[in-house]
Amino acid sequence: MEKYKQFGFKLTPQRLAILNYFNGNKEHPSADDIYRAVSKSFPTMSFATVYNTLEALRNKGNVLELTIDPNKKRYDPNTMPHHHLICVKCKRIIDIHKEFSVSVSEDMTQGFDLIGNHIEFYGVCPKCKSIALS
Amino acid sequence: MEKYKQFGFKLTPQRLAILNYFNGNKEHPSADDIYRAVSKSFPTMSFATVYNTLEALRNKGNVLELTIDPNKKRYDPNTMPHHHLICVKCKRIIDIHKEFSVSVSEDMTQGFDLIGNHIEFYGVCPKCKSIALS
DNA sequence: CTGGCTGCAAATCTTTTGCATCCTG
DNA sequence: CAGGATGCAAAAGATTTGCAGCCAG
Numbered sequence: 001m002e003k004y005k006q007f008g009f010k011l012t013p014q015r016l017a018i019l020n021y022f023n024g025n026k027e028h029p030s031a032d033d034i035y036r037a038v039s040k041s042f043p044t045m046s047f048a049t050v051y052n053t054l055e056a057l058r059n060k061g062n063v064l065e066l067t068i069d070p071n072k073k074r075y076d077p078n079t080m081p082h083h084h085l086i087c088v089k090c091k092r093i094i095d096i097h098k099e100f101s102v103s104v105s106e107d108m109t110q111g112f113d114l115i116g117n118h119i120e121f122y123g124v125c126p127k128c129k130s131i132a133l134s
Numbered sequence: 135m136e137k138y139k140q141f142g143f144k145l146t147p148q149r150l151a152i153l154n155y156f157n158g159n160k161e162h163p164s165a166d167d168i169y170r171a172v173s174k175s176f177p178t179m180s181f182a183t184v185y186n187t188l189e190a191l192r193n194k195g196n197v198l199e200l201t202i203d204p205n206k207k208r209y210d211p212n213t214m215p216h217h218h219l220i221c222v223k224c225k226r227i228i229d230i231h232k233e234f235s236v237s238v239s240e241d242m243t244q245g246f247d248l249i250g251n252h253i254e255f256y257g258v259c260p261k262c263k264s265i266a267l268s
Numbered sequence: 269c270t271g272g273c274t275g276c277a278a279a280t281c282t283t284t285t286g287c288a289t290c291c292t293g
Numbered sequence: 294c295a296g297g298a299t300g301c302a303a304a305a306g307a308t309t310t311g312c313a314g315c316c317a318g
Contacts, residue, residue, distance in 0.1 A: 085248075104255065112260070116255075121238065122252075123248045
């Protein structure tokens with residue numbers, strides 16, 4: 001795919017498969033999710049390649065690592081600034097595209113240089129709500 | 135300590151040691167930090183007891199589990215609502231005690247019931263700034 | 269006394285690493 | 294054709310679990 005040439009890294013078939021899986025993906029998958037999905041087309045795919053590719057993409061700023069799920073890292077190919085809402089039961093994550101004004105005065109930052117911020121919203125998704133009722 | 139009786143769970147010496155370690159602690163320690171600190175007074179302390187106690191405290195709402203550090207869970211005995219600023223280099227976490235208005239319209243939440251939110255600020259702490267310069 | 273807690277070790281899960289081989293640029 | 298990427302397996306960390314014995318209430 002031409003659109004990936006800009007990335008400036010070797011475009012192996014495995015990486016292309018991961019990029020295709022990411023394309024338009026809003027699921028915030030874990031490394032294992034990616035491994036399982038891409039293994040279907042690449043039976044020899046290894047975790048080393050998944051993590052290696054994620055690391056490469058992360059260094060280029062094409063993927064974000066999410067720490068919102070306590071059990072494992074999740075990855076987000078949508079690099080536009082945005083926030084997340086996570087279901088506390090099933091851990092499903094959806095995007096919140098909205099800007100918030102969350103400035104902090106210097107006396108609160110104890111000499112830190114600020115780089116950015118990310119808001120985690122917590123909630124219960126519709127599916128888990130209905131399960132809870134039954 | 136009388137103040138802990140309210141917790142309504144067995145006050146073993148090990149748990150008391152963990153509670154004392156937590157008392158006023160602003161370090162946001164990991165399970166391993168807790169284990170190492172409390173092991174000094176309790177050489178037989180085990181990880182099982184640390185995790186067991188953390189789980190019990192968490193269920194009572196006396197400790198928060200932070201997911202902000204990608205490498206491990208961190209724990210916060212300060213249960214007043216507040217936010218965090220993390221150094222992206224050394225992972226030091228400091229508290230941000232300020233309220234922000236971050237309401238989300240219903241059309242963004244896709245049917246989720248909202249429970250709460252938490253803001254992660256990213257930055258570089260003074261110590262890591264000076265190391266970077268040298 | 270008794271049920272919950274402790275401590276140890278083994279197991280699990282996620283992520284990382286070493287290294288020989290492969291293949292993109 | 295060289296250097297980076299792959300795949301496998303082993304290793305490293307973090308967290309969980311099984312279970313026999315212990316002790317706070």
